[in-house]
Amino acid sequence: MIPRPSEVRPSSGTFVLGPDARLSLGEGLGGVAGWLREELVLDLPLGESAAVRLEIDPGLPSEGYALRVAADGISVAGGSAAGVFYGAQTLRQLLPPAALRRAGSWPVPFTDISDSPRFPWRGVMLDVARHFMPVADVLRFVDLAAFHKLNVLHLHLTDDQGWRIEVPGWPRLTSVGAWRPETMLGSRVHGRYDGRPHGGFYTADDLRRIVAYAAERCVTVVPEVDMPGHMQAAIAAYPSLGNGYRGPVRTGWGISTHVLNLSAESLSFCRDVLSFVCEIFPSPLIGIGGDECPADEWADSPVIGREGLAGPAELHGWFTAQMASFLAERGRRVFGWDELLAYGVPAKAVIAAWRGVPPTVLAAQAGVSVVSCPDISCYLDYRQSDDPGEPTPVGTRLTLADVYRFDPVPAGLPGAAAANVLGGQANVWTEHMESARRVDYMTYPRLCAFAETVWSSAARDFADFSARLAAHLPRLDALGVNYRPMTGPRPQDARPDAPGHPRSLPDRLAELHEMTADLRR
Known part of the structure; x- marks a missing residue:
């Protein structure tokens, strides 16, 4: 089992x-x-x-x-x-x-x-912004997660490459922001595009159906609308929200410098979005992202002087506090990425720690509730082996055994701090997953291994797990899951049209060390 x-x-x-x-x-x-x-x-x-x-x-x-x-x-x-x-x-x-x-x-x-489970938060994040996933596929994703006793679906609903929810009063979010003219093929270092429009969005009824279906399977849907960065799709729909950008929804991967301008109109827009999200999703936590937000366009922001801030670096924390206050009035709390640790974490917020292991340690020691999801252990878009037949191999190598070794509580974390670790989460980013079959291939059986790390005891026996997995794979066959074979990728799994960009673990660890320098200061 x-x-x-x-x-x-x-x-x-x-x-x-x-x-x-x-x-x-x-x-x-x-x-x-x-x-x-x-x-x-x-x-x-x-x-x-x-x-x-x-x-x-x-x-x-x-x-x-x-x-x-x-x-x-x-x-x-x-x-x-x-x-x-x-x-x-x-x-x-x-x-x-x-x-x-x-x-x-x-x-x-x-x-x-x-x-009984070891952790109360046993999550999986599904990114439907980079590649839209129809409702039926989302429901199937919920079924498979629940079959493995996961209980949180973190639904990443908006990003630079697509806006996936309708919001009353803002119709261009879906008529414009939900569609991009083409999609990047493979890693951004290659600069390839497919020349085909892509998009889609969920109606309010679609979202209510997903929430109800998940609840019947004891899964809480935690929505995320990323702000104030990762907003190019919204700014493409409503340029007045931005800082001068007038152009399409982003077609390439990576981080856009086109962020919200934090004007009164932008704040009103964010409150309208969050009000709608609170109406649809009963989750006590509402994701506002807060990650990867370049401050380039804020250098001359009038908000700095008006609010008495020292400079553009303080705008992010100020904005997050505005949204946290708005959510608190509605009985909700902020769920955000670990960048929030550098800007000031709102009261009762929960942090998703993704930039390696240190942010989990820092959050837990600071008394902040944290969900551990380091990319080097939990990002299921990362390549599964060094086999050249792996589709779009990006990131560090993350094998089934690597995922199974993951522990949400970092080694050596004192007991009082360890109690702040709510659990773990696997993240399924879909830049390179254009279909439900591709999501299956990248997610399973690694999500089987992850499910055991957040449900079962801290003791690990990969040989025992592997023996049980051999008996479990016929269940995935019966459920129609296009999982990656234990023998490696099949010829049809390759994506020669979408080349990757593999990374070494030492290089990535060095990069993460630099990325989290602001947290250590």
Whole structure:
């Protein structure tokens, strides 16, 4: 099973789960029962002498569960509905892989399992700004994440290369900002483009559907609208938000210098966007990014004098405080990248630490809640091997074993500080993932390894994981996942038209050291 349960006590014998099975359930478990009926393709009518029993046991950890399979049937108890849901996901893994694709009568081995997660934040970020992903593909992504007991979907909705949500009163965000004239092919060092327009956006109803679907699978959707940088798509739609730029949505990768001008109009725009986001997403955390924001265009900003700031370097922190205050009035908190550590972290904010390991340490020691997602361990757009057949090989090499070695709590972090680490997150940046099949290839099975690092105990045994993964891959086959074969890339996986730019780990570590110098001062 993946992720590995805390305790498994198998015994001899099997229980056959089939079309005649009946169900009993405790209060508040109707949603879990409905989901389970759909996944098992079984009616599971309510009745006495039920073969499947779902119940809440307040004595268990909130997301923990106890699963028992014996001659009299299957019982799943959880500390909450989420705990029951995770127990039911483990039940699905006890069934033969064929049960994941069709109805039937299936043997379930006798066993006693006690389990609960190590971390409350078990996340995966999906970037739908660089390449738009239709709603059905997002829902499938949620299903696969939930199958591996991940519970946060960080949805990266806007960037320089595309704006993916409609906002009332700002129609050009989707008529203009959601579309770019062409897309860069491969790493930016090659300067290649495909010459084809790309775009798309989600309506309010689309977003509500994603949120509701995820909630049914115990996944919280944390939205991110990056600001004040990574805003070229919005500025292409409304040039008055910028600092003189008049041009298209960005077609190349990398960081745009075209940022918000922080005028009263820009602040009003950001508040309108965040107000809409708060209306759609019930998440207590709202992502405002705050990363990679060049201050070049702020040198002569009138806001500096008006607000009594020392210079353009202080504008970022001032802006973040404005947005944090606005969100706090609505009972929400800021979720942002670790650059915010240099500008002043708003009260009760949560930081996503991505620039190597040091930002996690610095945030945790400063008493800031932090989600650990260092690029050298958690960026699933990074190449999986040195095989020349890997599609668009960028970044440092990040193998399955590398991901499995990741621990959200950096070594040597004192216990009091370690308590500030909420968990970990894998990030799926889609510059080089033009389709759901490509996302599958880059994400799995590495996300299987990641799921175990945030659910299971800190102890690691890659040989044991590899043996369980061999049994798990047929489940991914049954679910239609285009995962990377353990033997390496297939001929059809290559992208000769989109060449990459591999990096060495020492070079990247040196670069990260320079990038985080502002945090160490």
